[in-house]
Amino acid sequence: MWLFNSRFLIVALILVTAPVFSSELGFKGYVVSYSDDEKSERWANYLYNHLSNRAEDKTIVLLQKVSKEKSIKRGYKSLFIQVSSGLQFDYCIQNSAEQLDIRAQNDRSALWIIYQVIGNISIEDNRINAADFPPPMINLSNSCKNFDFEYREPHFAPNLQTDFAPILGTNNVETDWGIWGHNVSRIVNKYEDENLYALVEGKRVESQLCFSSPQFFEHIRYFIIDNYGRGDETSNYFMISPQDNNLVCTCSECSKLGNTSSNATPAVSKLVLRLSEHFPDHRFYMTAYRTTASPPTFKLPKNSGVFISTIKLPKGIKLNKKQSKTSQFLNQLNEWRSITDNIYLWDYAANYDDYLTPIPVLFGLQQHLQFFKNNGVKGVFINGSGYDYSSFDGMKTYVIAALMMDTQANVEELCRRYFVSEFPVSGNLLANYYLSLEQNYAEKNKAYNLYGGMRDNLKTYLDATKFITFYEAVETLLPIIRGEEWNKLLKLYTTLTFTRLQIAYTTTTGKWGYGIVNGNKLIVKPEISEYVNLLGRYVAYSDMANYDEIGNTLEEYTAEWNALIAKHSFQNALLGEKIELLSKPDEGFESVSLLNDGTPGFPQDYLQGWYLFSGDKLQLQFSTTNLQNTNTLRLRFLNNPRQGLLSPEKIEILADGKPLKMIASNKIKIVGNTASCDIDIDFSKMKNVVIKMTPKEAKKSIIACDEVQILKL
Incomplete structure (x- = not known):
């Protein structure tokens, strides 16, 4: 009955949202027009090329420069684009029956809004096919808006695709950062100079760096010039952070700057200051972490700032000042705000012990992003599953990208839009299940664990019976689906099989367990080998080797299951005893x-x-x-x-x-x-x-x- 209803809803949705033809639209095609400046002309050509490439009939898309002498061709809708740094907003839209005016402040916004335009047109006009990129995040109603955050990165595998992040309007550590994390050491490790390393208790240690070293500054300076230029053409980010330990250099120069055995902020912030002044068109960030948790005593330049971790904040619930950890976090924000306006956050949206089991993070994350915006945060890096595949990571990347532009966006609407677009047949089934996780967990108003196994999942948000009903429904749909949707759904089904096995392992016996008790023996059910074989499909996907943050592999996991199956049973006279x-x-x-x-x-x-x-x-x-x-x-x-x-x-x-x-x-x-x-x-x-x-x-x-x-x- 459930499958029948899901299919009925899918058909109904397709009928309701079916694209209309040109006669119903009231115009024959589109004329891409632009104002008289080089940048607008370049982006108008980009829109024209990408729109016409997606039209089977090339005559429905034209290109024309706006002038007093020449009007837009009759019977065509004008798509006017202008890119100007003088615009006070990130983008503006003015839409009427005859003309769509699109204005963007910079190249990045122009690229994003162009794909929003093409996506919206493809929904209304079936002569335009935009199935090769995600559905639009916004509609084309009249508005002028600024994005809620200037730095926006959902750190999931889809966003790490070089060509995908610009379409979503997001940042990407692979393309935007010249130095990320604790990797500044890689620049100097190739030089045999002990003065590059920290002096700790009178001895040089290679596990930490000396940030006051003149040679250290020169090596970083040459690295930036050689690889990224001076920033006048492309501005990049650089993270200047000590190695991930509690060691601090206390050489004479670092000590003179103010370093102590537990505080490296003075020397690190001084280096950030020098680099920021030397490269005014690049951006330099330090981290409020471990030995640099305290802010410096001076104001940082406009092209520098700080990354602050939110790891101590409760996840998945609304934040308020009465929560002790939230109060401490706000105090930290205020301390750093006294020396910089550029505060970025390192936030979290995954279970790092289990990437593959579905976890509801979006409703809670939206509340956090609204809280961050209201407290003056300018950028957010959302740490997801990174380079590893996780269940529903495409949808989460899309929705989080939209939320970081507009924290008031409708999460449910975005989820459904994504699933129906990417999974035309199974989309409603996927959306209904995922949103049920979000809604049920939101009602509990309980923080979720960033690190937790299946026992924690079952205690907090995951209902084993509902999951297995969903899992079996996906299995039922696979034989009737074709093409790219089948490939994507099979990959998801493979991932969900990990969760099915985890439920079997954790519940042990009973309807969903993997074993049957016979005296003092636990005997493995025969169907378990089928699930292990299904999970074995992971080898077809290069991004599905690991199931958690530290790199535990599905190869090891399936090997353990096969060993358990081969033994057939486990004997213990204490089985069932107290x-x-x-x-x-x-x-x-x-x-x-x-x-x-x-x-x-x-x-x-x-x-x-x-x-x-x-x-x-x-x-x-x-x-x-x-x-x-x-x-x-x-x-x-x-x-x-x-x-x-x-x-x-x-x-x-x-x-x-x-x-x-x-x-x-x-x-x-x-x-x-x-x-x-x-x-x-x-x-x-x-x-x-x-x-x-x-x-x-x-x-x-x-x-x-x-x-x-x-x-x-």
Whole structure:
């Protein structure tokens, strides 16, 4: 019934919005006209060429310079374009039955508005085909508007396509920035000069830079001149930021400028000042991050500014001054506003532990963008899934681009416009499901996690039953779809299969789980191999290798599933028994079901089946009443020092309150990124067992424990 209704709605929408012919429009074609200046003529030619290229009948698009002696050809609608830096707005539109006047302030706005014009014309006139780029974000009603932010970047894979970002009117780190992030070090690393590096506690360290070094300035200066010129033809951005650590140079010159062991702002801001003055047509930005969190004591030049991270702000909900983190953020904005008007934000719109599962971010993001605009922010970099594919990333790129131009834009309307344009048959199904996620989550008014696995998703916004109904509906539509829509829908379906497997893995048993309990065994359902094979299609897509920010791969993920399927079952006498936690749990790990749910952890990802504990000692207790015929305790841990995941320093076993065994760390066998041990115990000789696991001493030491497995060997 649901599929029938979806198809009916699609047909109805097509009938309602079907393009009309020239006789219904009231004119034969279009005359592109322009004012008497070189820039307007160039953009008029651009509009003429792209409009005529999309017309099967080339005679319906003409080009003509405006003059008193020559009027627009009768029966044609005039498309007049003017580009002038004197315009007080980013763009202006004046539309009537006979003439459409388009005025833009600069080349960037001109390019964007031209594609808006072509897109709108193609909707009304089926003689113009604009299916090769996204639907228009605006209609052509009379208006003059400024964009809400001057810097606008939705950092998703579609926006990183060189030719795509200009059509959306967005920025792109690949084309707009000469130096981005912490990459200033790459410029100087090729030079063998220790004075380029920070002096920390009397020693030069190559993991941080000396920003007061005269040679450092010269190397950056030559890099900019050689690669980007002086900015008089094309203006670029350059980020001047220390390496991503807490080290600060305290050489005599840096100290003279004001550096301390924890504050690098004085030397970094002085370098930004020098570069800004030397290259007045380029733009230089520092970051309010780590050792440069504090603003400088002087005002920055007009062609420089600061990037501030919003990572501490609650995501997905409306911001207000009563929230402590929002209040702190506003204080930070005010501190930096005292020295620069150019405040850009590094904002977030993804779950960085799971790029592939659909996540509703747009309703909450719109509220944040409105808040940022009202507080004087001039630019926003929205960190999405970057170069990796994520579900619905094309739609999110399109909608976020529109919101950064106009924070009052209608999100639902934009979503539906995109889906119906890009997915003519399945668009309504996709729009209805995605918008239901947005609407349901907005009603909860609860912040979402930037880092969270499927357990978090199911607790917050993802309804397993509704998702699987949607997943199966997509599967049903695939056989009746053809062409480019089929290719795009198949890619999305492949992505959604990851979510289907994650739901199976996390729920373990029951209708949507991957296994069936048979005594003390968990047996893998046969259909799971079909899902793994479907997900195996990821190899056809170069941007679908990873499923999260740190680079966990689908190759490893599917390999773990195949290994689980090959074993067919997992045996544990503790399956279904009660394990009692005697220690204070970490947040989100109040339940210890992960320790005996019959699901082995996947070694490549600590969110896949591992129980995490960061306290002083992990203590577990269970009864041996149903374990009388067993003799082995098997424990397995993650071992990833880079993430602070370490096997225990020691494991103590108590039987009926008395010490029974102690296993030292050197008896825990490490293979790759896991550690394990088998402990011989005759469970028939005791009624109660307590396991105590002591973490290793380290700056960060977390125990990631797999199943507490009881066997008879």
